[in-house]
Structure formats: C-alpha cells, structure tokens
Amino acid sequence: MKNEENIIVGISIGDLNGIGGEIVLKTFEDPRMLEFCTPVIFASVKTISFLNKHFNLGLNFNGVNNYNQIIHGKLNVYNVWNDKFNIEFGKEDPKMGAYAIKSLQAATQALKGNHVDVLVTAPINKHNIQSDAFNFPGHTDYLAKELEGNSLMFMVSDTLRVGLLTDHVPVKDISSHITKQLIKDKLDIIYQSLEKDFKIRKPKVAVLGINPHTGDNGVIGKEDDEVLRPTLSEIRDKGMLVFGPYAADSFFGSKNYKNFDAIIAAYHDQGLIPFKTLAFGKGVNFTAGLSKVRTSPDHGTAFEIAGKGEADESSFKEAVFAAIQIFKNRKEYEHLTKNILKTRQKKI
Template identity: 50%
Template structure:
C-alpha cells in the first residue's frame, strides 16, 4: 500500500471560518485514511477552537515526522493570536500570511506533498510581504510556473483566462498568445490531474453573443477564433467561442471536460450557481499541488459554528487524488 500523502494546511484568516472548516473536515475520521494532515498554526490556537466548536479530534504537535490518524500541528507562533471573529484586521492578515508561507515552504522543501489553503481576506493580507491579488499569484511567484485558476466539481470544470484583475483591463489582457498558453496548460492538467486522455475544452466568448459577427465588438473574431484555429493545428481540442449567457443554462458544459472563461465572473457565476459549496479551487501549472474551497472567509458567520465544510473536505480529497495521479504519470 502506498504511503499516505502529507497535506500542508494553512488556516486562512483567523477571524474567518478557516479553522472551523478544518476541524469539521477531520471530525470525519475516514479523512485520515486518505492523508496525513499538518496544520500550520500552534496547538493552543487550535485547541481553543476545538472547545468552541465542540469537535473531538486528536491533536499532535509535530516533532519530526507527522503522525498518521491525528491532526498534526506545526507550531509557527510562540504567542497565540487573538481572535476577533468577523473583523478585518492587520494582525489577522499577518497571521494568515505566516501560516500560508510556512505551509507553502513545507511543500517546496518536500516536507509535505500538497497544499490546501483555507480562505484569506485579501484586504487584510495585502502588504509589502504579500503584494498579490490572492493565493494563485503568490504561489505562482513563489513556486514558479504559469498558474491557472480552475474550479472543479465532479465533471464540471471552469478555468479562467484572466482571474483577479479589474474588468476594464480584461480586453487588453486577452491575446492569441494568452489563449494558446492557458489552453495548453488546461489540456495538460486535464490529462495529468484528471485522467482525461483526449481533453475537450470549450472557450466562452468575450463579448455579448460572442461579438455577433462583429456587430458587438470584434475580439471574438480577431483574437479568439484565430487562437482556436492555431490550437486545432497543434492537436488541442478547444471549441468556440460560445455565447456565454446561455452556455451554462443550456448545459452545454456536459459535452466538454472543461470550460475556459475569459474573465472571473463570466465563468464563476455559472460554476457557483451549479456547484457552490461543493466545488474546489485548483491552482494548476505549478510544480506542486494546491487546492482550496470555493468560498471566502465568511466573516458574517465566523465563530458561530454554522460554516459548511463540504468544499474544504472536497479540497483535501482532491489534493490527495491529484497528487496520486501525478505520481502515476511522473
């Protein structure tokens, strides 16, 4: 039997639901059959929230190799951070970054096999040490590679050509080269991580009605269609552009292994309408595996014990699956 993967877990913003969904996930003892989890925090911090949420999970302070069948805690602070649930604070941002950095370094140093991140608050964490628009860009800079944001639930997968940029910058950002690069990355990801032998991908149009033959802009005709044609010549099956407004409503996604969306809300409105609370955010194109839940810090319910942990549990399971799939293909 192969060794269980070691999963490094960052706690996200301590004033959000991060630790709650981590604890609820590993309250299910069968999760320990899939991985050896290591949470980057300190044991007092986690114990206090065990009491708050009435979970009963065996905890173990990491001294050497992490143990199987327990929630391992890698101590990264001497002093336990103060909790102020639902509040955006600078200290919470510092705490979130320290946990993320320690967990990401552990994966980079081969002390862990994959990274699962609980949600951060972008306004709290942004600083000179973290001048990024989120996890995806930070990990791309730290680990190297061409990061691609992909949301997945069962066979529904939506990837983004552009992710955390303002809408007014999207059109200028989309080029033939970008489409080709991201489609090539997505195709490889579908093969390597999801077992799709000959990936079939759909490209959503940039303008309403995919430009309507040049009536509503021309980028779909002058940029998207030429990129699709060039990829076809390379043997990469990207079809489109499709009018985005009806694509999900007509369930056209079921004919494809993944959908490539031009911008964040275009793809994720459809995805989260169909799979919110069950989906997983996968950062592809990096040398290591990283997943996260499909939601944010949920400040409005933080500390109340009512957070749904399904997406985080799915993120842990998907990290294990992708790591295993990569081991088979390496």
Template identity: 50%
Template sequence: MSTKHHYKVRVGISVGDFNGIGPEIILKSLKDKSITDFFTPIIFGSGKLLSYQKNIFKLQMNFNYISKATEATAGKINVVNLWKDNVAVELGTPTEESTRMAKDSLEAAVEALKNGEVDILVTAPINKDEMMKYGFKHTGHTGYLEEKFGKRGLMFLVTDSLKVAVSTHHIPLAEVASSISKDKIKSQLKLLNACLKEDFCIEKPKIAVLGLNPHAGDGGTIGKEEIEIISPAIKESFDEGIMAFGPYPADSFFQPDKYKAFDAVLAMYHDQGLAPFKTIAYEDGVNYTAGLPFVRTSPDHGTAYDIAGKNMADEQSFEEAIFTGIKIFQNRKEYQELVKNKLVIKDKRYNADGIDEDLPDE
C-alpha cells in the same frame, strides 16, 4: 504488501484568516477519528488558537504539536506550532494579528511544499485586501504561488462534472480586454489540455472557450476580440492537436446539455467563469491552481466573516479540496510512472542478408 500502496499523502493546510471560518471548516473536516487513515494532516498555525476554536464548536479531537513538518506523525492531526503565544480572537472582524498569521501560515506551508515535507497544499480562505496591507504583494493565492514556483498557473475551478478555468484572474473588468492575447490563450489551452490529461486522467480532453463580449461579439458588431484574438487562438490550438472549440456566448453556455459536452471551459475573466460555476457547483466546488509543479487546492468560497464562530460554516467544499488534491497527486504519480515506463518504439530495418533486425530510432 508494498509500503508504496499504504503511503499516506501528507496534506499541508494553511489556516487562512482565523477570524473568518477557516479554522472552523478545517476542524470540522478533520473531526472524524478515522480521517487519518486516509491521509496525514499537517496544519500550519497555532495550537492555542485551534484548541480554543475546537471548544467553541464542541469538537472532540486531539493534536500532535510539532515544530516542523518533518516531525509529523501518521495517524495523528499534526499542528506546526508557528505561534506559541495567546492570540486575540475577534470572530467576524479581520485584525492585524489574524492577517499576519494567515500570511505566516501560508508562507510556512508553501516552504514545506517546496522542500518536499508535505505532498499537497490546501489553503483556507484569506482576506486579500488585508493581506496586502501587511506586505503581501498579490491579489490572491495564484499570483503568490506563481512567484514562489517560478511558473505560470491557471485558476481552475473543478467538480466531477464541471471544470472552469479563467484566462484573467483578479484584475479590474476595464483591463480584461487588453489582458487577453492570442498567444496567452494558446498557452493556457496547452496548459489546460496537459492538466486534464495528467491530473484528471482524461485521454482526449474537449475544451470549450467562451467569448469575451455579449453574444460572443455578434460577428464583430459588439466587439472584435472574438474575431481578432480568440478564434485564431482556438483554430491554431486545434491545428496543433488540442481539441478546443468556440468561442461560445457565455450567457447561454452553462445549460446542462451544453457544458456537459465538454471536459473543461476556458472563460475570459473571473466572474464570467466563477459566477455560473459557484451557482451550479455550490458546495462541491474546489479551486485548483493548474500548471504548477505542486498540487494546491482550496474551497471555492471566502472568509465568510458574517457567520464566523456561529457554527454555521459548511465544511463540504474544504473536504472536497482535500480529497481532490489527494486524487490529483495520485493521478500525477501514476501518469509520471506511465510516461517513465513507456516502451521505446523501434524501427524494423533489414541487414545485407535481408534479415530484419530491430535498431533504435536515430
């Protein structure tokens, strides 16, 4: 059998804020001894911290301590030991130390991803406000990854039955209307359409677009963004071969018989898309950054300081993030193979004797 068939995806994991539930959900996701039969986990963090937390939650697991991702061993839980000193754990409270490790862990994991030392990245929750106090310039992972990879990404929350992207990310609600444009929405629909084909194997995606205003503007009486921006973007995208529909009123769209008729939804702002998604998906949701050259996923929840250290955190969303990331990575490889091996269609032309001959396209 080929080694390609047995290749285990190398999953890079950043620990997030260790005073939140990040280490707990990571460790619980890896607690089954057979987990390394499916992929090779590489955690970027502190061996002492993880050992301390596994004892809190009474988990029986061993780590393979390494100094860089290239030393990772298949069949083991690998830990790139970024911090070898003792760390002061204050569960439930963000500290300078926990914030700096979250930043160091993310930076090291992204660098490994860029260098091809891990195949996908799964990020545990960070405290964005605290991170910005210590030099982090972005209001979330998406902006940071866009900067590092030099490409625009799209926040995309996914489950098997519901996929919601947001046109604007972490910005004040007062700035949303001025932050959308026809060209931006068209670009996002194009990105979303390609993502659904390449990453989720949907041959002809149908995308619903939500309106910005209540009742999708009510014909312009509650706002004109639908008439002037959103509808033209949808029409032009449709004319260019993208099956985009709308704009739909957001207040009534997320009924099962409506949203299930589409493969994805483009919401205009963060809470318009994420509030219904998190209500419907709850534990199954995964945050995926679409449009980047590498695969990055995360659970669809935050640091949850209120339950940190109490053995109450549910690891299901983090597990979903790992296996969704692996599936997307594999789908992309298969798609790229199909495109690479695509047959070149030749024109049939006739020579002077009337005999047909295959000639390459000019």
C-alpha cells in the same frame, strides 16, 4: 512509518477571524479522513486548542516543531508561532491577515521542501493580507511565484471544470489582458492538466466568448473575431480538441457544458457565477500549471457567520479529496510516461 497511500496534506489556516479554522477542524472531526491522509495544520497548538474548544469538537491532535515529529494517521499542528492573541470572529483585522500569511508561507516552504505532499489553503481576506512583505492579490499569484509556474485558476467538481483566461482583473481591463499568447498559454495548461491531473485522454475543451454573443460579427466588440477565433484556429491545427468561442449567456443553461471535459471562461465572473451556481459546496479551486498540487474551497472567509458554528465544511473536505486524487494521478502519469520512454529507448 508512512504508508505510500497516506499522503501528507499541508494546510494553511487562512484568516482566523473567518470560517477557515472551523471548516478545517470539522473536516478532520471525521476519523475516517485520517485513514488515507495525514493532515498538518500550519498555525500553533494554542490557536488550534482555542478553536477546538470554541466549537466544542473534542479533537485530539499532535503538536510538532519539526517535520520528524509528524505522526501518520493523526491530526498534526505545526507551530508557526507561539503568540497568544484574541480571535475576534467576523472582524477584518490586518493582524489576522499577517498570521494568515505566516501560515501560508510556512506551508509553502514545507511543500517546496517535500515535507508535505500537497497544499490545501483555507480562505484569506485579500484586503487585510496586503503589506510591504506580501504584495499579491491572493494565493494563486503568490504560489505561481514560489513554485515557478504559469498558473491557471481551475474550478473543478465531479461534473464540471471551469478554467479562467483572466482571474482577478478589473472588468475594464479584461480585453487588454487577453492576448493570443495568453490564450495559447492557458489552453496549454488546461489541456496538460486534464491529461495528467484528471486522467483524460484527448480532452475536449470549450472556450467562451469575450463579448456578448461573441461580438455579433464585430457589432459588440472585435476581440472575439480579431484575437480569440484566429488563435483557437491555430491551436486546433496542432491537434488539440478546442471548440468555440461560444456565447456565454446560453452555454450553461442549455447544458452544453456537459459535452466537454472543461470550459475556459474569458474572465472571473463569466466562469465562477455558473460554476458556483451549479457546484457550490462541492466545488474546489485548483491551481493548475504548478509543479505542486494546491487546492482550496470554492468560498471565502464568510465573516458574517464566523464563530457561530454554522460553517459547512463540505467544500474544504472536497478540496482535500481533490488534492489527494490529483497527487495520485500525477504520480501515475509520471510512471506511465517513464515506462513509455524506456520502451522507446529499447526499440532504438
């Protein structure tokens, strides 16, 4: 029987030639993890048995072929395939990309069907996942389509939260992607997420400039003056506590980030380089703006150390913790919102 506190965590296994399998199994090597969540790995018993033996972990797990067979308080492995194949650690292989996508698709369907409560994804290789059947840059774009949301890449840790206006966009195309509507949409997502996912009332959000020194009054680009500043002004007029744009080069070094509940960066490296410098190993990639909760570790497949038993599971473990906490926060927010509506209706 499921305990209400025992949240079912669906896990996509990622690229099997990378460190995904290792960090997933190492996370649940700690039996205390099973006291407050029930993990379901989407792969196969054969695959997980091989990884368990290879890394000398000695884990016990429950193989399942349908959701009714999931045992709470145990590590479960849902059989997505029965194929037998060789895992070649450290090798980029389209076949492993195909299995990573099979795992992701099965886990996503389970999430959509409420068979699992949250989704935590192990790292994939963005190159070898591409096919006629799967044409997405990565997890975020695929999940935004499947879960019908306007997603935002939100890197979070205990002390820092960084969202992105643009994520996997070539540097030469960044400015053309940043429109007034995009800024409004992304800030709306991050503001709502801070309120319902992180329980922050009246969040304070800082926005980093697009150009160096936020354009220096048009000397180094006009986007900050013509697009970003007027849009932020409109958003502030609606009562949102949004500040900036700030020059990105000194924002983190000056520790100004500590004055805000979240920071919005204009593009991928502007936000992720400082985030990973300050929070690497403890950071989590959370996809805000979706109807369901999805998190992942803040690193990639790390082919260079795959199979050697050297991978650190800390970020994956943090991703599990974050998914569980966000799920609980959302439930609490929904409950409070319903109660407020009921109270207002009674007064009417």
